[in-house]
Amino acid sequence: MWVKTVGHDLILLRKSKIRPHKAFVMPDFEAPTVLVSDKYDYVELWLKRNSNRKARILWQQAENFYRASLSMPNESRAILAYYCILNAVKALLEAKGIKYSQLHGVSGKSTGMRTSLCNEISTIKSNGIFFSINKYYGSNFSGIDVSLKNVMYNIPFVHRAYTVTYRCSKELFIPLKDPHFVRQNGGSEAWFCAEIADEKYCDNKVMDRQRGWEIDKSVSDKFIIRRKKRFRWDESLNSKEDRINELLSYHQKIRRDIKYIHGDQRLWYYKRNDRASDLLNWPVPSLIFVAMHRLSELTRYDPKKLLCHFECQHNWLLTEFMNKATDNFIDQIASDITGRELMVPGYR
Numbered sequence: 001m002w003v004k005t006v007g008h009d010l011i012l013l014r015k016s017k018i019r020p021h022k023a024f025v026m027p028d029f030e031a032p033t034v035l036v037s038d039k040y041d042y043v044e045l046w047l048k049r050n051s052n053r054k055a056r057i058l059w060q061q062a063e064n065f066y067r068a069s070l071s072m073p074n075e076s077r078a079i080l081a082y083y084c085i086l087n088a089v090k091a092l093l094e095a096k097g098i099k100y101s102q103l104h105g106v107s108g109k110s111t112g113m114r115t116s117l118c119n120e121i122s123t124i125k126s127n128g129i130f131f132s133i134n135k136y137y138g139s140n141f142s143g144i145d146v147s148l149k150n151v152m153y154n155i156p157f158v159h160r161a162y163t164v165t166y167r168c169s170k171e172l173f174i175p176l177k178d179p180h181f182v183r184q185n186g187g188s189e190a191w192f193c194a195e196i197a198d199e200k201y202c203d204n205k206v207m208d209r210q211r212g213w214e215i216d217k218s219v220s221d222k223f224i225i226r227r228k229k230r231f232r233w234d235e236s237l238n239s240k241e242d243r244i245n246e247l248l249s250y251h252q253k254i255r256r257d258i259k260y261i262h263g264d265q266r267l268w269y270y271k272r273n274d275r276a277s278d279l280l281n282w283p284v285p286s287l288i289f290v291a292m293h294r295l296s297e298l299t300r301y302d303p304k305k306l307l308c309h310f311e312c313q314h315n316w317l318l319t320e321f322m323n324k325a326t327d328n329f330i331d332q333i334a335s336d337i338t339g340r341e342l343m344v345p346g347y348r
Contacts, residue, residue, distance in 0.1 A: 008182040008183060008184060008185055009182060009183050009184070009185055010180070010182055011180075011181050011182060011183055011190060011233055013029055013030055014030060014032070017180040017181075018180060018181045018247070019179055019180050019181075019266075020179050020192070020251065020254065020255065020258050020260075020268060021251065021335070021341060022260060022331070022332065022335035022341050022342075023335040023336050023338075023339050023340070023341070024137055024252065024255050024283060024332070024335075024336055025136065025137065025138075025252060025336060026248065026336075026339050027248070027251065027335070027339055027341075028339040028340055029244065029247065030244075031339070031340050031341075033340075033341045033342075033343050034338075034340045034341065034342050034343070035343055035344070035345045036342050036343075036344070036345075037344060037345060039330060039331065039334045039342050040059070040062075040063040040066070040330075042334070042338075042342060043059055043091075043334045043337055043338060044056060044059055044060065044063075046337065046338045047059055047091070047095060047337070050095075051094065051095040052094060052095075054094050055091045055094035055095045056091075058087045058088075058090045058091035058094060059087070059088065059091040059337075061083075061087040062083075062084045062085075062086075062087035062088040062091060062330070063084075065080045065081070065083040065084035065087065066080075066081070066084040066326055066330070068080050069081045069084060069326065074310060074318070074319060074322045075299070075303065075306060075307055075310060076299060077299075077322055078292060078295035078296040078298070078299045078306075078322065079296045079299050079300060081292055081296070081322070081325065081326045082292045082293055082295070082296035083296075084326055084330070085288065085289055085292055085326065085329050086104070086129065088329065088330060088333045089129055089132075089133045089285075089289070089333065090129060091333075091337065092133070092136070092333050092336055092337050093129070093132055093133065093136065095337050096136065098132055098135075098136060099132075100128070100129050100131075100132035101127045101128050101129070101131075101132070102128075102129070103125065103127060103128035103129065104128050104129055104130060104293065105124070105125045105127060105128025105129050105130030105131045105132075106122055106123070106124060106125060106128070106130050106289070106290055106293045106294075107122070107123050107125065108120065108121060108122045108123070108293065108294040108297045108298075109121050109123075110298075110302065110305060115305065115308040115309060115312055116149070116312075117147065117148040117149035117152060117309070117314055117317075118147045118148075118149040118150070119147070120147060120148035120149075120294050120298070121145055121146070121147055121148075122145070122146050122147075122148070122151070122290050122293065122294050123144075123145050124141045124142055124143065124144045124145075124146070124290075125142065126142040126143065130286070130289055130290070130293075133285065133286065133289070134282075134283075134286055136336075137283045137285075137286065138252060139282065139283065139286065141282065141286070146280065146290065148291060148294050148295075149166075150278060150280060151280065151287050151290055151291045152291060152317060152321065153166075153169065153172070153278055153280075154172065154271075154278075154279065154280040154282065154287055155284060155287050155288065155291070155321070155325075156173050156259045156260075156261050156269055156271070156284065157261045157262070157320075157324045157325075157328050158317060158320045158321050158324065159171065159172060159173050161316055161317045161320040161321075162317055164316075165313060165314050165316065165317045166314075169278075170275065171272075172271055172272050172275065172278075172279075173259065173269040173270070173271055173272070174196060174198075174201045174269060174270045174271075174272065175196070175197040175198050175201070175267070175268075175269055176194040176195065176196065176197055176258070176268045176269060176270055177194065177195040177196070177197035178194060178195050179192070179193070179194035179258065179268050180192075180193065180194070181193075181233075181247070183233045188232050188233060188234035188237070189230040189231075189232070190230060190231050190232065190233040190250075191226050191227050191228075191229070191230050191231070192226065192227045192250070192254045192258075193216060193224055193225065193226035193227075194224070194225060194226075194258075194268070194270070195222050195223060195224050195225075196223040196224075196225065196270075199223070202223040206272070206274070207225055209274040210225075210272065210273055210274055211273050211274070212227060212228050212229065212257070212273070213225055213226070213227055213228060213257070213270075213273075214226060214228055225270065227254055227257075229250075229253070231246045231247065231249070231250040232246050233246065233247070255283075256281060256283075257270060257271055257273065258270060258271070259271055259284055261328070262324075262327055262328040262331040262332075264343075264344055266343075284328070284332060285329055285332050285333065288325050288328065288329045289329075291321065291325070292325060292326075295318075295322075
């Protein structure tokens, strides 16, 4: 279904705009938002009805590690938080029928004498659980070395803490308002668009440098950005199933640039792609996995160095990460497992 507007038509499902979905790979665009007070309970019930017992046991383990981590100080918490993340990933892979090695797929080391996040290095392996989750997301980072500092720079929910900590760093994430999909008036070409939510980011020069994106100059009273590439939405020629499949493929591509932050609102951000030297074009769960893995290694093998990190200039950044990482990770994985958007009751 569609509704005609100035310059383009709104594409509708269930009489509502089609908006970006939390689920990265197979979102159920036609399903209503699920209001849940406990995501762990909902996903466990979903797995009981739709998957195998092993996936459900792994999800239960993820919850157990999460609950235990809440009572731990940050200097010890990373181990339990990492095993929560690890088991949640394995539950997803089991639910999707994806084979995986039991190896973690990441190794870390400290370089240099100075206590600095740029000296905490993670190496991505060519097999293991991390390799499999990235394959699920359509990515492969094998053989790459990344610093903990660079990983933190690319995570949306700690990006503000990062830019405050490292004052010379420019912001990567631009807040969006009313993100949705439209199609050409009278045609079948469709695309994603959104309004820039804060006027300080309404910069023509910045958007002109974004690869694959452009300003919608047909709209004069708002600063609208849109993806250059199109997909087909033709109700006269294509079945509903074919149109949804086109949307799914296109949606997975835009989610590489469009990120969200878990909370009581749907907060979407465009991630700038013009800062090549610092940019990691990774799904957010992959970034969280690597960062938490490195912190868990320090917790186990070098707690003295970890304590030094929490006593340095970046202590607030690390604290923000520890406080928010697991909830953001589980929110994403829960949506990927079920294909549904999960929100707390009373969300706006």
